[in-house]
Amino acid sequence: MTQGEIVAGCLAPHPPHLVYAENPPQNEPVAEGGWEQLRWGYERLRDSLKDVEYDAIVLLSPHWQTYVGTHFLGLPNFKSLSVDPVFPNLFRYHYDLNIDVDLTSKIHDKAAEAGLAVKMMENPDFRVDYGTITTGHMFNPAWDKPLVVISSNRSRDYYSVEVMQEMMIELGKVTREAILESGKKVVVIASNSLSHRHFTTESAIPEDMSKEHITSHAMHLWDMRMINYFRTGQAQRILDEMPEFTEQAIAESDGGGLSWLLSTLDTPSYPATLHGYGTIIGTGNAIVEWPERDHKEAKQ
Amino acid sequence: MTEGSIVGSFIVPVHPHTVLAPEQNEGWQRLRDAFDEAAQRIKDADADLLIIYSTTWPSIIGHQIQADPNPEWVMVDNDFHDLGSIPYSFNIDADFAHAWNEANEKRGLKSRTVNYTGFPIDVGSVVALKLLNPDNAIPAVIVSSNVYANRSETTVLAKSCLDVIKATGRKAVAITAMSLSNRMFTAPIDPKDDRIHSLKDDEWNRKILEFLGEGRMEDVGQLSRTIHKQIRVQKVVAFKPMWWLSGMNDNRNNLSGEVLAYEAIHGAGGAVVHLDPTPSGAGDKEYDEDDVEFYSGERNVLDAEEEQELIEEAKKPTSGGPELWEPTTGEHSVNSEAAPKPVGMYPHARKVGDLLYLSGVGPRQPGTNAIPGGPICDENGKALDYDIKAQTKAVVDNITRILEEAGGSIEDVLDVTSFLVDMDRDFSGYNEVWAETLGKVGPTRTTLAIRALPTPIAVEMKVIAKAPPTE
Numbered sequence: 001m002t003q004g005e006i007v008a009g010c011l012a013p014h015p016p017h018l019v020y021a022e023n024p025p026q027n028e029p030v031a032e033g034g035w036e037q038l039r040w041g042y043e044r045l046r047d048s049l050k051d052v053e054y055d056a057i058v059l060l061s062p063h064w065q066t067y068v069g070t071h072f073l074g075l076p077n078f079k080s081l082s083v084d085p086v087f088p089n090l091f092r093y094h095y096d097l098n099i100d101v102d103l104t105s106k107i108h109d110k111a112a113e114a115g116l117a118v119k120m121m122e123n124p125d126f127r128v129d130y131g132t133i134t135t136g137h138m139f140n141p142a143w144d145k146p147l148v149v150i151s152s153n154r155s156r157d158y159y160s161v162e163v164m165q166e167m168m169i170e171l172g173k174v175t176r177e178a179i180l181e182s183g184k185k186v187v188v189i190a191s192n193s194l195s196h197r198h199f200t201t202e203s204a205i206p207e208d209m210s211k212e213h214i215t216s217h218a219m220h221l222w223d224m225r226m227i228n229y230f231r232t233g234q235a236q237r238i239l240d241e242m243p244e245f246t247e248q249a250i251a252e253s254d255g256g257g258l259s260w261l262l263s264t265l266d267t268p269s270y271p272a273t274l275h276g277y278g279t280i281i282g283t284g285n286a287i288v289e290w291p292e293r294d295h296k297e298a299k300q
Numbered sequence: 301m302t303e304g305s306i307v308g309s310f311i312v313p314v315h316p317h318t319v320l321a322p323e324q325n326e327g328w329q330r331l332r333d334a335f336d337e338a339a340q341r342i343k344d345a346d347a348d349l350l351i352i353y354s355t356t357w358p359s360i361i362g363h364q365i366q367a368d369p370n371p372e373w374v375m376v377d378n379d380f381h382d383l384g385s386i387p388y389s390f391n392i393d394a395d396f397a398h399a400w401n402e403a404n405e406k407r408g409l410k411s412r413t414v415n416y417t418g419f420p421i422d423v424g425s426v427v428a429l430k431l432l433n434p435d436n437a438i439p440a441v442i443v444s445s446n447v448y449a450n451r452s453e454t455t456v457l458a459k460s461c462l463d464v465i466k467a468t469g470r471k472a473v474a475i476t477a478m479s480l481s482n483r484m485f486t487a488p489i490d491p492k493d494d495r496i497h498s499l500k501d502d503e504w505n506r507k508i509l510e511f512l513g514e515g516r517m518e519d520v521g522q523l524s525r526t527i528h529k530q531i532r533v534q535k536v537v538a539f540k541p542m543w544w545l546s547g548m549n550d551n552r553n554n555l556s557g558e559v560l561a562y563e564a565i566h567g568a569g570g571a572v573v574h575l576d577p578t579p580s581g582a583g584d585k586e587y588d589e590d591d592v593e594f595y596s597g598e599r600n601v602l603d604a605e606e607e608q609e610l611i612e613e614a615k616k617p618t619s620g621g622p623e624l625w626e627p628t629t630g631e632h633s634v635n636s637e638a639a640p641k642p643v644g645m646y647p648h649a650r651k652v653g654d655l656l657y658l659s660g661v662g663p664r665q666p667g668t669n670a671i672p673g674g675p676i677c678d679e680n681g682k683a684l685d686y687d688i689k690a691q692t693k694a695v696v697d698n699i700t701r702i703l704e705e706a707g708g709s710i711e712d713v714l715d716v717t718s719f720l721v722d723m724d725r726d727f728s729g730y731n732e733v734w735a736e737t738l739g740k741v742g743p744t745r746t747t748l749a750i751r752a753l754p755t756p757i758a759v760e761m762k763v764i765a766k767a768p769p770t771e
Contacts, residue, residue: 067484067533068379068566081418086360088416117487125385126376127420151378157533158486200448201410202361218610225614232680248613281360 001183006176007054009265010045011230011258011288012139014061014131014191015280016084016091018042021207024141028092034207041276041287042138048273048289055184056100057140057147058107058175058264061191062255063131064151067158069117070171071151072104075124084130090206095133100146103182107148110174116167121151135191150175152255161243161254168256169239172263179264188264190257194226195219195249195284202281215282222249223277223284230272230288235262252283270295304470306462306548306577307345309555310338311512311541312432313570314356314424314477316375319431320383324491327563334561334572335431341574342432347473349393350433350440351461353544354477356424359444362410363457366421366442367397373418375426379484380566388426393439396464400441403460408595409453411443424477432475445540451524454540456595458547474548476541480505480562480569481531489566497567504531505569509562512573515555515580521546531569549577551591556580622754624669636705639698640664643754648702651767656706658763660719663694664755666701675756676721688729691759696737699763707768713743717762723749726758 019027021034064071077098084091104120111118132149150171156164179186197215214220222245229238238245239262246253253259262268268290275287313331317324322332342350357364372389397413404411425442433440443461446453465472481501496502508527511520520527521542528539549555556576563570622643627635633647634656642648642659649658663672673690677683700710716738720726727747734745743763753760 064378066379067486069487071379071381083416083418083420085357085420085422088414088419092416092418119382119488121381123376123381123385125374126381155486158483198360198448200360200362200446216610218614221611221614237679244613248610 004180004182004184004186005293006179006188006265007052007185007293008049008187009261009268009290009292010139010187010189011261011286012042012045012135012189012191013193013285013287014063014134015193015283015285016087016130016134017206017280019093019134019137020090024137026094026137029090031207032205034209035212035278035280037278038276038280038285038287041278044275045139045287045289048275048291049187052293053185054145054187056103057136057145057187057189058103058150058179059132059135059147059189059191060150060152060257060260061129061131061135062152062252062257063129064149065154065255066151067154069119070111070153071119071121072108073099073128073147073149074101074104074120074122075099076101078126078128080127082127082130082133091130091134093130093133093137095128097128097133097136097143098146100148103178103184103186104148106178106182107150107175110178111171114170114174116171131191135189139189150260152257154255156246156254156256161246164254164256165239165242165259168259169263172260175260175264176266188261190261192252192255192257193280193283193285194223194251194253196252197250197282199282212279213282214279214284219249219284222251223286227274227277227286230286231274233269233271235265235267235269238262239267265290265292268292268295301469304465304468304472306465306474307347307471308342308577309474309545309549309575310432311476311478311545311571311573312338312428313565313568313572314354314427314479315565315568315570316377316380316383316386316423316427317565319386319427321491325494327494328491328565330561331563331565331570331572332431337560338572338574339432339434342438342473345471345473347438347471349396349465349470349472350429350438350475351472351548352425352428352440352442352475352477353445353541354422354424354428354442355445355479355541356477357422357442357444358447360447362412363404363446363449364444365397365401365411365413366392366419367394367413367415368392368417368419369394371419371421373421375421375423377423386426386430388421388430389436390421390429391436391439393441396439396441396468396470399464399468400443400461403463404457407456407460407593409456409460411457428475428477449540451540451543452592453595454543455547455592458544459593462548474545476545478541479565480508480571482568483531483533485567494564494566496564496569501531501569505562505571509559509571509573512575513557513559515557515575516553517549517555517557517575518546518551518553521551549575554579554581634702634706636702638666638701638705640666640669649706651706654767656703656708656712656765656767658699658702658765660760660762661695661698661702662753662755662757662760663691663698664757665694671755671757676758677756686758688726688758689733691757692730692733693737695759695761696733699761703765708765710738711741712766712768713738713741713763714766715744715764716746718745718747719750719753719760719762720747721750721752721758730759
């Protein structure tokens, strides 16, 4: 069998505002636009991958929060209505997504062999979290690729960023191994923001961009620091500074997605492409692509 | 119309085991039996409204209040999905929800109602309503736990709720859906092996329950922050339901409390507690935190001081450069807390006979490791502009600190070897500071140009000084 391949890794954040502003038919609320810088960033990401063949998307979302290990969606299809419990006024999305159960099982089994606590989610009534759906939609609005969906193990809450990262790096390694052994071409995605301090009030018109900016200068400094590391191929440095970044920027990297992504990409030393940066209710969001297909030397 | 009031309060656990699998563990069954007993007591109290504050419904844009008159769906827990599904169809008092939202506004508090088909009612609320109100006979209201709310906001949230209860003549039951200690086992367990995660968690849980059993609601409320630090995993919602429940009981400390059950659910502390408003005679508060009637916080997330601290932290280098070491402590070593940490295994200075030999001293600042005058390059090796005078002055200051630690002073310096990474650029500035400081002391000096130093600094000095006399 041909060896599998990770064609790209992406940081692709999930604020539901982006789907809201796009006005897709699946979402009930209607917007007057908004957050264009980020939506255009997603356009550039999609354009960058439009001629790249791949079989599946492997995605870790910080909004499927599990405290008893790492979980995987384990049924072939999920179809329902997702209502964001924090922004129900913006996101009520009718989803219909397919799961690559075979690849999911391979990653799950390898993680179990590595000693990680894992569980397949096989309850057909389960509602997929809005983070997965938002990133899934923004990355691939056609929904024509099957997904592997991995929960966010909240080991950071229970222990520390360091422990979380140790577990996510291990999960990343087995994810990579499973993909390479599967013979499939895959895009891996971490669905998280950078700095994550919200405004605690919402504009009368949520998409009023005159009200949108980063919550504080400190958050901006951290976001730019991380983006600089992305763009200069310093993944190891990101991992090294993850505890400070996560604590001080209240970053959504606390969910483990970014650490897992960089580990899955084998801690890339090549530059990533920044497709867009913007804020959403004050949080910092970057759309970033590591084009691993162009960096054969990075592979084992 | 008679003025409304709270006719009872309950604390109940959040996880779905009591609904879906009580038979799998004796403790879960005891919790379920306690739920059933609580439901009967609510019925006996002739309550006409259930108000749930749920810790498993976090919110960001203020508090949210459920206002869908009949929310229906099937709830599956994020973690315990293998236990099964919980279909629900609840009877929500939307009028009360809207009135509460307006009352919040009057007390300066931001909140909003939510009424959307398919809105995901959280697991804590679903468990509470399924078991405490199984036939939906009593209308209910659910409020979220705002992740950013502090004690003032949470207390005012309760007071505005009481405003509406009193004005509408309701006989209300206040319910907090919450764990006590909330640390669960992080891997699946056999149900028969369930227990409280740690002895410390168990001891704290029992202390909280002792207070609640004595009706000391406000004392528990005022211990919330301590309890959170001691036995709560640092999730976003903290241990604020006790603030709300105390507020709902007029911050009283003489309720009649009864613990109906206390058991583990996957390691977390779950309890069913009944607090009756009948005075117990207990009385005096052990703690006395200020009460609050209106919320006047600006709701800016960061105050100016916090903001500045975060900016300074964000500017600090946290990696790059060599690892810092604790100075070694061999015989005759001299080390100072006021000097920067070594970049290798050596002391700040060592005394031999009448002389004191100092390890090479640079300008890095103790504690922060910052470089006065700026580093000579950034983390990527890109050259930066820097101030050699500030760096040289900082070197002399560090030498002074080490000598003072040894019991001497800068006046004791005998011989200095200076290292500059850019002689052409820096000699003049270095020499100027020298003249103003060590030059006045009069040691011999040698200045060398070298290619690099271990940290991004431009100058380092190697010093030999007179050792202060031994007492």
